[in-house]
Amino acid sequence: MSIRIASWNINSIRRRLKLIHKLKKEFSIDILFLQECKCTENDMPYEELKKIGYKYIYYNGQKSYNGVAILSNLELKKFFSYDFLGKGEARHICGVTKENINFHNFYVPAGGDEPDPVKNIKFEYKLKYLEEMKKKFLEEDLKKTIILGDFNVAPLEEDVWSHKQLENVVSHTKVETDSLKSILKVCGFKDVIREHFQDIKLYSWWSYRARDWDKSNRGRRLDHLWASNDIAAAFLSCSIEREVRSWQPPSDHVPIIATLNLL
């Protein structure tokens, strides 16, 4: 038996209900992990999501900003969230399946425009947040653990349209890419997408501000799916669905999809 999972920064769940329905229909997604839902628990469109076919909805919400959700066909055994650095922001939710697979869904802070933690407290916060992620997974014994979501960092040269032109742009600076690579290495995760696709350009985000995102193709791979060693080989396939960037009205991110063998 296998399940299909997806991670997607949808930039407002209420604005994107039809796209969630389309994704479920066309890609048979059993568990959908969402970031930037941008509403409180009270404003979550539970009824509409159930009509789409997601029977179980787990949500960590906040007014206007952030908000991370797990929409599922299958009931989860438990769920919880971390509030790293105690700011009360809804940037993490974890769901545990009956098979004891831990899915950690993250929306890492974007970090503002100025890539200097002394001048820009948003960038300082982003770097601290990444350190908290590392600390958390270092102190856990990683059993059947998957971490996914919008990490807001494009770690590799092949994760951006121009390494040279983005080396001083927040999301691809050395301090961020080093920090993200360090989490991967020190905690012992596998970058599932890169295990399947090496040495080719891969993007999951294209700015809204481009005149023609498709033609200019100035993308970045900001969204990730990592797995602990004991479960990494259970991923039968994965993909980043570029064409979803054209679905109307579009999010600036596209979904990452993977098929996971439950044995």
Place this chain on the structure above:
DNA sequence: ATGGTAGGTCTCCTA
């Protein structure tokens, strides 16, 4: 070097 778009509202802030 600059500004471009989108979403939710806090008619400005965040991305």
